[in-house]
Amino acid sequence: MMRFDVVTFGETMLRLSPDGFQTLEQAETYQVRCAGTESNVAVGLARLGLRVAWFSRLVDNPLGRKVAASLRGHGVDVSHVIWTGQGRIGIAFMEIGVPPRPSEVVYDRAGSVFSQMQESDVDWSLFAQARHLHVTGITPALGPSCSACVSRAVRRARESGATLSFDVNYRRKLWKPEAAAATLGPLMAGVDVLFLTSEDAAELFGIRGEPETAVRLTAERYRSRWTVLTLGAQGAAALAGDQFALQPGYPTNVVDRIGAGDAFVAGFLFGYFQGELRRALQLGLAMAAIKMTTPGDLTYTTLRQVEELIAGVTPSVRR
Helix, strand or coil: CCEEEEECHHHHCCEEECCCCCCCCCCCCEEEEEEEEHHHHHHHHCCCCCCEEEEEEEEEEHHHHHHHHHHEEEEEECCCCCECCCCCCCCEECCCCCCCCCCCEEECCCCCHHHHEEEEEECCHHHECCCEEEECCCCCHHHHHHHHHHHHHHHHHHHCCCCEEEEEECCCCCCCCCHHHHHHHHCCCCCCCCEHHHHHHHHCCCCCCCHHHHHHHHHHCCCCCCEECCCCCHHHEEEECCCCEECCCCCCCCCCCCHHHHHHHHHHHHHHCCCCCCHHHHHHHHHHHHCCCCCCCCCCCCHHHHHHHHHHCCCCCCC
16 A cells, blocks of 8 residues: 555745734734645645645754644654755745735745755655655746756656646746746646646746636646646636536635635645546635635645535534
């Protein structure tokens, strides 16, 4: 038996957010939480009951231990984390905006301990212990060595017979569209599950049109077995072979949007492992909707809550 259902890796930062809806400039105190797209997905999957391992490179100091303890507390295996004696954890200052003021992220992550990870740091035998690898387009954006690690992870997963999912997850503050498209294209080719937003499809790859047209063009170009196009408030579209599905999102009162895309990925992958396209979309969108009702990047969603939302059972109070 495989030890893990899913393995993922990437940088997890500390997210500092002002209390309430203050701006970064006016705030005098900040809430400290963990933030990293791959670890967000790992937490979501672990909370749904899967066996998940996340590895990264952390500093053996109180900040690094805080990250590891936070993920471990959600049931994520962090035993393969690479610990170093010096360096720094990346920081993301997150200002939650209220319309018409947008939310704002200010990164302080250049030169972080994770961005200096080398292929020689990694215990690559881990990939033979998992049936699925999940990677994203954020890690390759952090530098050549990180990009090399993603490429090798993809190769090792394929060699071991694991399935593979890739989330484009483009970040304009990390690199330009042309560089992202050139680097990510080869990594996306032939994956089992490909995730991207309609905005990223258009900006990076020039793929536009109605959801079904865009998702079919993406699948044809990158030969992905399952292709998922998220559409913001309009929901998501997905294609598996010749089967197309379009699912609207669930109404929600938004407290914090950050991390909703990662919650969607976790829910969708949970459905993907069950082999049901429509259910995967429902699970992903329900996970995202519930995540947006809580502050912070991590989801505290349970499978029971997700199933209730899909079934239309949403009690205002449980007694």
